[in-house]
Ligand SMILES: NC(=O)c1ccc[n+]([C@@H]2O[C@H](COP(=O)([O-])OP(=O)(O)OC[C@H]3O[C@@H](n4cnc5c(N)ncnc54)[C@H](O)[C@@H]3O)[C@@H](O)[C@H]2O)c1
């Protein structure tokens with residue numbers, strides 16, 4: 001029997017609710033396939049601020065490092081919104097990404113057949129389904145560049161610097177091209193090279209990496225055009241590679257056209273097999289504690305963990321098939337339910353997925 005060590009970071013808001021259901025799903029996978037998943041729960045985000053005065057305690061980083069993978073719910077919430085930027089719960093997420101070297105964020109946006117009606121675009125635009133992966137650079141760019149304030153003749157100014165080094169672009173571009181080789185051999189690199197120096201370097205390095213993958217078609221799009229194309233004709237996209245901030249925005253957009261942000265999983269990977277797995281959505285304080293959150297994004301993130309970090313593809317398939325079965329049987333949380341349709345809660349969704357494995 002294989003033993004897998006997973007650091008669990010439930011976080012805030014709906015985080016603990018969606019993580020709770022995901023652990024039940026993993027336990028069922030372990031039981032069925034004969035694996036032992038060993039969980040160590042640690043604090044990060046607002047709950048860690050309340051418990052220890054800091055959003056990312058050293059113990060959390062150490063436990064994550066000592067684990068095979070990390071599963072995270074979400075951090076943040078209204079209660080901590082007035083804290084200074086450097087003390088906010090969201091800094092825990094950025095700190096974990098940086099400390100653990102998680103430079104490659106994979107955000108697959110898949111339109112499940114049974115959810116086609118939850119897509120806000122016209123049926124003919126998404127006919128035949130959608131299968132896009134946003135490959136987002138996660139440890140560089142404006143999120144991590146120099147920031148500060150200074151006095152100017154227009155009053156106090158604040159700044160955040162967007163900076164990319166060639167090596168940072170090269171390694172994320174390689175992830176995107178490798179992924180494209182396993183899919184439809186098409187990469188769209190998204191930047192703002194008509195204005196930004198950092199984007200011009202980005203575009204040059206992506207093209208250099210692309211030369212090593214002659215079979216892969218490379219297109220470049222400006223971010224404004226890409227955001228527009230995503231709703232005009234999303235089927236043109238396969239692998240999208242982009243910077244930290246553009247990837248943040250485009251992946252939320254991609255999530256909505258596939259039905260709901262409550263459906264979108266993500267994997268944040270370091271060199272090697274280590275990864276942190278989390279839904280794309282946040283802590284949703286508006287529905288926290290109401291048994292309303294859709295746990296599917298987190299459950300599908302755990303499937304990515306099984307596949308990418310543990311190499312357990314049959315087990316990952318089993319989780320994904322169980323999610324599809326529950327949708328095919330017509331069960332929906334309120335974010336994906338049709339108007340007037342009876343929605344089920346977080347726990348019931350977990351029950352049904354566990355049952356379907
Ligand atoms: N990875 C993360 O930890 C992460 C990601 C994004 C935002 N946040 C934080 O979360 C807090 C709230 O941010 P926000 O409101 O901009 O984004 P959000 O993703 O939390 O919520 C946006 C909307 O989507 C809904 N929603 C989100 N997840 C859902 C789910 N699983 N099921 C059903 N509905 C869902 C919410 O109810 C809300 O109406 C902020 O503090 C933000 O910084 C954290």
Ligand SMILES: CC(C)[C@H](C(=O)O)[C@@H](O)C(=O)O
Pocket residue numbers: 076090093094248280282
């Ligand atoms: C909460 C925030 C720091 C985070 C980000 O911007 O990366 C979130 O929006 C995400 O998409 O994971």
Ligand SMILES: [Mg+2]
Pocket residue numbers: 248249252280
């Ligand atoms: Mg985001």
